[in-house]
Amino acid sequence: MRKMDARIKEERTAEVTLLITTEDDHPLAEREVEIAQTKHRFLFGSNGFFLLPLANNELTGAEKERTAQIAEHFLALMNYVTLPFYWGRFEPEPGKPDTERLRQTAKWCVEHGLQVKGHPLCWHTLTAPWLLQLTNEEIIAAQLGRIRRDVSAFAGLIDCWDVVNEAVIMPNFNKYDNGITRICKELGRIKTIKLMFEAARQTNPQAVLLLNDFDVSPAYEILIEGCLAAGVQIDVIGIQSHMHQGYWGVEKTEQILERFARFNLPLHFTETTLVSGALMPPEYEDLNDYQVTDWPSTQEGEERQARETVLHYKTLLAHPLVTGITWWDLLDGQWLNAPGGLLRKDGSPKPAYEELHKLVKGEWWLAPTVFRTDREGKVKFRGFLGDYELRYAGRRLPFQLEEKGEVTLKLKL
Numbered sequence: 001m002r003k004m005d006a007r008i009k010e011e012r013t014a015e016v017t018l019l020i021t022t023e024d025d026h027p028l029a030e031r032e033v034e035i036a037q038t039k040h041r042f043l044f045g046s047n048g049f050f051l052l053p054l055a056n057n058e059l060t061g062a063e064k065e066r067t068a069q070i071a072e073h074f075l076a077l078m079n080y081v082t083l084p085f086y087w088g089r090f091e092p093e094p095g096k097p098d099t100e101r102l103r104q105t106a107k108w109c110v111e112h113g114l115q116v117k118g119h120p121l122c123w124h125t126l127t128a129p130w131l132l133q134l135t136n137e138e139i140i141a142a143q144l145g146r147i148r149r150d151v152s153a154f155a156g157l158i159d160c161w162d163v164v165n166e167a168v169i170m171p172n173f174n175k176y177d178n179g180i181t182r183i184c185k186e187l188g189r190i191k192t193i194k195l196m197f198e199a200a201r202q203t204n205p206q207a208v209l210l211l212n213d214f215d216v217s218p219a220y221e222i223l224i225e226g227c228l229a230a231g232v233q234i235d236v237i238g239i240q241s242h243m244h245q246g247y248w249g250v251e252k253t254e255q256i257l258e259r260f261a262r263f264n265l266p267l268h269f270t271e272t273t274l275v276s277g278a279l280m281p282p283e284y285e286d287l288n289d290y291q292v293t294d295w296p297s298t299q300e301g302e303e304r305q306a307r308e309t310v311l312h313y314k315t316l317l318a319h320p321l322v323t324g325i326t327w328w329d330l331l332d333g334q335w336l337n338a339p340g341g342l343l344r345k346d347g348s349p350k351p352a353y354e355e356l357h358k359l360v361k362g363e364w365w366l367a368p369t370v371f372r373t374d375r376e377g378k379v380k381f382r383g384f385l386g387d388y389e390l391r392y393a394g395r396r397l398p399f400q401l402e403e404k405g406e407v408t409l410k411l412k413l
Contacts, residue, residue: 001311001314004314004315004318005314007318007319008314008317008318008364009382010404011317011318011319011320011404012042012317012364012384012385012404013382013383013384013385013404014382014383014385014401014403014404014405014406014407015380015382015405015406015407016380016381016382016383016401016407016408016409017378017379017380017406017407017408017409018035018378018379018380018381018390018399018409018410018411019376019377019378019408019409019410019411020033020373020377020378020379020390020392020411020412020413021377021410021411021412021413022412022413023412023413025412026377027373027375027376027377027378028373028377028392028413029373029374029375029376029377030372030373030374030375031372031373031392032370032371032372032373033370033371033372033373033379033390033391033392034368034369034370034371034390034391034392035366035368035369035371035379035381035383035388035389035390035391036366036367036368036369036388036389036391037365037366037367037383037384037386037387037388038386038387038388038389038398039079039113039386039387040079040360040364040365040384040385040386041384041385041386041387041400041401041402042317042323042324042384042385042386043079043080043115043268043323043324043325043326044077044078044079044080044324044325044356044360045078045079045080045081045082045114045115045117045324045325045326045327046074046078046080046081046082046326046327046328046329046330046342047081047082047083047084047119047271047326047327047328047329047330048074048081048082048083048105048109048114048330049083049084049329049334050067050070050071050330050331050334051071051074051081051083051105051108051109052083052084052101052102052105053067054067054068054071054108055104055105055107055108055109056101056104056105066346066347069347070330070331070343070347073330073342073343073347073349073353074330075112075113075114076357076361077342077353077356077357077360077361078114079113079114079115080114080115080116080117080324080326081109081114081115081116081117082116082117082118082119082162082270082326083102083105083106083109083116083117083118083119083158084119085102085118085119085120085121085150086120086123086125086126086127087123087126087127087128087146088126088127088128088129089126090102090150091128091146092128092129093130094128094130094142097149097150099150099153102154103153103154103157106154106157106158107157110157115160116157116158116160117158117160117161117162117210117326118150118154118158118160118161118162119161119162119165119212119270120161120162120163120164120165120212121146121147121150121151121161121162121163121164121196121200122143122147122163122164122165122180122192122196123164123165123166123180124166124170124173124178124180124181124184125165125166125173125178127178127179127180128142128179129178131143131178131179131180132177132178132179134179136182136183136186139179139180139182139183140183140187140195142179143179143180143183143196144195144196144199147163147196147199147200147203148199148202148203151199151200151203151204151207152203152204155203155204155206155207159204159206159207159208160207160208160209160210161200161207161208161209161210162210162212162238162270163193163196163197163200163209163210163211164192164193164196164197164211164212165212165213166212166213166214166215167184167189167192167193167211167213167223168189168213168215168217168219168220168223169215170184170189170192171184171185171188171189189223189226190223190226190227190230190232191230193211193223193227193232194227194230194231194232197209197211197232197233197234201233208235208236209233209234209235209236210234210235210236210237210238210268210270211224211227211232211234211236211237211238212238212239212240212270212271213238213239213240214240214242214271216239216240216256216259216260218259221259221260221262224237224260224263225263228263234265235265235266236265236266236267236268236323237260237263237265237266237267237268238268238269238270239256239260239267239268239269239270240269240270240271240272241253241269241271241272241273241312242271242272242273242287242328243272243273243274243275243308244273244275244279244280244287244290244336244338244340245279245280245281245282245284245287246279246282247274247308247311247312248312250311250315253312253315253316254315254319257315257316257319257321257322261319261321264321265321266321266322266323267319267321267322267323268322268323268324268325268326269316269322269324269325269326270324270326271326271328272312272325272326272327272328273327273328273329273335273338273340274305274308274309274312274340274352275295275301275305275338275339275340276297276298276301276302276304276305276332276339276340276341276350276352277295277296277297277298277301277338277339278295278298278301280338287336288336290336291336292337293337294337295333295336295337295338295339296339297332297339297344297350298339301339302350302351302352303351305350305351305352306350306351306352306354306355309342309352309355309356310355310356310359313325313356313359314359317364327342328340329341330342330343331343331344331345331347332344332345333345342356364384365384366381366383366384366388368391369381383401384401385401385402385403385404386400386401387399387400388400388401390411392413393413395413397411397413399411
C-alpha cells in the first residue's frame with residue numbers, strides 16, 4: 001500500500017511554487033492567503049441514470065426527497081457522470097427521441113459541476129427494436145444518422161461518448177436478433193467501429209471518443225490494434241470491471257493495466273462494480289444470466305467491499321494512463337439486483353462510500369488552507385492535479401495544476 005501511495009503521489013500531484021504579485025507587479029510579501037482545491041483533474045464518476053426524473057421535476061414527496069439526498073451524496077464525491085443513451089429506450093419509436101429530457105438532465109449535471117459522458121452511441125443490446133424492419137443498408141444509415149443527430153444536439157453539454165460498446169462479442173451475439181449485430185456481421189468489427197467513430201468525430205471534432213468493452217482478453221487488444229491500424233482515432237480505451245464474482249485483486253488488475261498500456265492511450269475504467277453481499281457463482285459467464293430477486297448487502301460484505309474498493313482505486317490511480325473511474329451503480333439493486341452500490345437502497349452511505357470520500361475529498365484533496373507568503377511573495381505546497389482558487393482580501397483567483405512534478409506559477413491579484 002505504501003508503494004501505491006508513493007506512486008499516486010508521483011503520478012497525480014505537483015510540487016507547486018506560487019509567485020503572487022499585486023496589480024502593480026510588486027510581490028505580495030508576508031501576507032496570509034488561502035488556497036483551496038475546487039475540482040480534481042482525475043475523473044471520479046458514477047452513472048447518473050437516477051438523475052433524469054430529478055432534473056426534470058418528475059418527482060414529488062418522499063421520493064423526491066430521497067432522490068435529492070442520493071444526488072447530494074453523488075455531488076459530494078463525484079465530478080463525472082454517465083447518462084443513458086440506450087437507443088431502444090431513448091428512441092422507442094422512429095423519430096421520437098427523448099432528447100429534451102436528456103438535455104435537461106445534462107444541463108443539470110453541468111450546472112452542478114459534473115463532466116458528462118453519453119453511453120452508448122452504438123450497442124447491440126438495448127438497441128432500437130424497430131431496426132429489424134429495415135434492410136442492413138438502412139440500419140447503417142439509421143445508426144450513423146442517430147450518431148450525428150445526438151452528438152450534434154448535445155455538443156457543449158456532452159463532449160464525451162462511449163461510441164461503440166462491447167464490439168468484441170457484437171457480431172457473435174446470439175441471445176436475440178438485433179439490427180446492430182446484423183450490420184456488424186456484414187461489415188466486420190473494425191469497419192463498423194471506423195464508421196461510427198468517423199461520424200462522431202466529424203460531428204463534434206472536440207469530443208472525447210471511447211471504445212468500451214467488458215472483454216479484457218487478448219481479443220480486445222487485437223481489436224484495438226486492428227482499429228488503430230485502420231486509422232480509427234480512439235481517444236480513450238474503456239475497460240469494464242464488473243466484479244460481481246469477486247475482486248480481481250491487485251495482481252490481475254496490474255496485469256490488465258500493463259497489457260492495455262502498450263497502446264499508450266488513456267485508460268478509463270468505465271463500469272466498476274464490487275458487491276457487498278454474497279458473490280455471484282463463478283459458473284456464470286454472462287453476468288446477466290444470474291437472476292435473483294433478493295440479493296442483500298451484509299455487514300461482512302460491506303466491510304469487504306470497502307477494503308477492495310480502496311485497493312482497486314489506489315491500484316488504478318497509481319498507473320499514469322488511467323484517467324477516470326466510473327462506479328456502476330451508485331445505489332444497491334440497480335443492476336442485476338446486486339448489492340453493488342456505494343449507497344444502500346435507502347440512500348445511506350456504505351463504508352465503501354465513506355472510505356472513498358476520505359480519499360477523494362481528504363487524502364487526495366486540498367481543503368481551504370491558509371499559507372503565508374515569504375518576502376518574495378512565494379508560497380509552496382503540494383496538490384493533486386486539478387482546479388484551485390487563491391483567496392485574498394475578498395478576491396478569488398482561479399488557477400490549475402495540469403502537470404505533475406515541480407511547477408512554478410505566477411498569479412497577479
